[in-house]
Amino acid sequence: MSDVYHVPVMLKECIDALAINPNGTYVDVTFGGGGHSREILKHLGSGGRLYAFDQDPDALKNVIDDDRFVLIHQNFRFLKNNLRLNGVKAVDGILADLGVSSHQFDAADRGFSIRFDAELDMRMDQVSDLDAKKVLNTYAEEDLHRIFGMYGEIMNAKSLAKTIVTARLSGEISTVAELKGRIKKLVPKGKEHKYHAQVFQALRIEVNQELAALQDFLMQTISVLKPEGKLVVMSYHSLEDRLVKNFMAKGKFKGDVEKDFFGNEIKPFRVITRKAITASEEELLVNNRSRSAKLRVAEKIDIS
Structure with a gap:
């Protein structure tokens, strides 16, 4: 059951942030149990499309039987190439939930959890x-x-x-x-x-080289998102959150915003969340994993 596999964090907030166009094309780059993906599909019409990424073989068991849905068994750092392979050049919104799923913590043999004795593994993809x-x-x-x-x-x-x-x-x-x-x-x-x-x-x-993969992924969103397309990222660690915050504000991870000859800032995104969105009191009571979650949202600027 996917709802046992992983309870999606800030589900309503993520869907609201995507501002879904029923005929749009969307990407859930961290499919996991499919909680966020299932909710996105509810908001899509017959012309809408959803592409999901997950490198974990266990996530393939949660594949959604829907003509509008494609699950790509890859790390999200290969976002652009895999979308191209599927004939997709630009999308209306991208969602990333950077948390480790409850299922991975609860699978004793994966070695993610301090609760079980197991071989020290921790590989998301099981092949590295x-x-x-x-x-x-x-x-x-x-x-x-x-x-x-x-x-x-x-x-x-x-x-x-x-x-x-x-x-x-x-x-x-x-x-x-x-x-x-x-x-x-x-x-x-x-x-x-x-x-x-x-x-x-x-x-x-x-x-899992998580920070390098995150940076690779974020840089590709600049060319993958359509103008006014939404980038919605939820992180659980201060290093991840800092990378996301800087990238959304500047289009890069370090240094100042680039400027043109006239001193105008050149940046690919407009930040929608000046302060990170956090889980509601109600969610904190029922979903312990939402405690450290920080949700940030940006919109691709039309520079044409």
């Missing part, structure tokens, strides 16, 4: 050579320090990296339980769950 076990057992100490500090925002990231490099000398760290055991002394008392969650988040982002 790089998994969490490889990161922990082969990365240099300074690289582990960077990952835990930047992606996990862990206070004692340097000590954690050193501890892991020392621990793996006496044997490979292969499972969730082994990792927890080797780093036990570093975990603050009473904050075990939060600390482990930060460690796992850092590993997951590295394994």
